[in-house]
Amino acid sequence: MDTFLPQTFLAIDALLIAAFRWCAPPWAGFLVGMTTLACGSALVGRLCGAALAYVQRSRRTREEGAAKKHHELSLAALRAHNKPAYLASNHLAQEAYGNAMALAAGRAAAGLWPACAALAWLYWRFAATPLPLVGESAGPAIFFLPLYGLAQWGLSRLQRRRGPSAQALGRTPLDDPPSPFP
């Protein structure tokens, strides 16, 4: 165990730094490496989130189904101008929503951990190293975060283009808007 963790860390370090060495000019290598790391973090995060969504599917369907059912009942009560029934159903929908949010927080953590781990590695790897354009006036996060945001946006566009089957994975009642909504 004494050497297992350090050796594992060094192996991961070798893997992550490889992309930074693909291009000869240092600034190009830094940009390519940072982009690869951002895209990789976003992809791994999405895969972890999707895997967790799959494991949670029955519990999610139950909680989000209850929220949707009570919400639709509240809308029916509104249509019937029955405010007490609307408030009652809305209250039950809100309770079920709280449980659904808690599950969603877990999926969000599954999506975010690779980015946090990548940031930790970047700060260790490039500690006290002058970076392109900014020198020592800023840390690696100033490059990583915007690239990570772009990677997430690109992956979501790709997922939408792949069509309904790709989007259907992990979708549950709460993702589908109820009938009055566009």
Added chain:
Amino acid sequence: MKNWKLTLPVGLLVLVALALWFEPAFADKLADAIAKAPQGADPGQIDPTKPAGFLGIPGAPVVNPILAFCWAVWVGWIFSTVGAFGGVMAGVGHMSVFGFGSYAGGFKKTAPELGKVVTDSIKASNQFLVGLSAAISSFNYLKMKRLVLPLAISLGLGSLLGAWGAQELSAGKLDFKSYQGYFGLFVLLLGAWLFYETTPAGQSKKQTAKKAAKAFEEAAKKIKSGESVEAKNIGLHITEFTISTCAFTFYGVPFKFNPLIPFLGGVVISAVAAFLGVGGGFLLVPFLTSVTQLPMYLAAGTSALAVLVGMVTSIITLLMKGTPIEWHFIGLEMLGVAVGSFVGPMTSKYFSDVWLKRLFIVLALYVGVGYLLAGFFGYKLPGV
């Protein structure tokens, strides 16, 4: 604003990246605080011969990564099983289980500046772990256009003010013991609320709502289908929005509320969430549905903006105040939360919801009383 789905997240990312521009200053603030601390091997002193621990401080607690991961799994399991108390357990981990709390508390008299930097980092760790997850998950509701814009603006402004104000007033000024005391007070209030929900009085509101909803459902089935709704009454329509009144119709039914109330609610809830690192998203929706009586889906989408604004404001303010962040620690904990969320749905069928709630009520009372006594009166209960 057109293309707000792109502009908003990109804008928020740019703000966070700008805040991180100040990151080299963090090392200076921490280094200054370490330099001012007395040197030695006693509690409240820095021993430069010892290996670097938390935040790179020589002699600071070195958390076993396996312990950190396992505790985070526990937090994730609670999140996905009970739906509450996860943030509190995350805070307990940072303060008691990993030993950061007693370490920070030891500097109260010898090196107060260092103690406050460590306390702020503990707060930031709570927020990143709990609040960021809630903010990101809420973003999905924001994308689905489920929001009432005037209400979202009112709530968002309140959240911004509350989150900024809480960090501005406390970052760099709060010693660990005070933070522990306030955290304990919050946990006690949460435990009292959970206990109330298990009492007959607390159950009665839910039972009444269930009966009313069931009665309406039965009645609705008997009503002949084919009711038509005028097109102009479908959906949400804002009829009036002034500083004191927001009136709208939903399915032709009029609703009205004072925008100052959600503004003040946003200030208080975001301030608590930013100050303690817990709560926030989970409190806003119940607040909105009870104050404005909005349909739950609209309340969820509207509060999402407030949660996101409050969280980003809080993180930016903390970063600009020079609070150091241990990214590897947060990343490891997020992975643990994700794994716990895997395990939770598989094990939930073996545990009774009621007994789990009762267990957490007992934990909340013990932790709350323990932190309150330790923080404000200096008396330590075992294990806390």
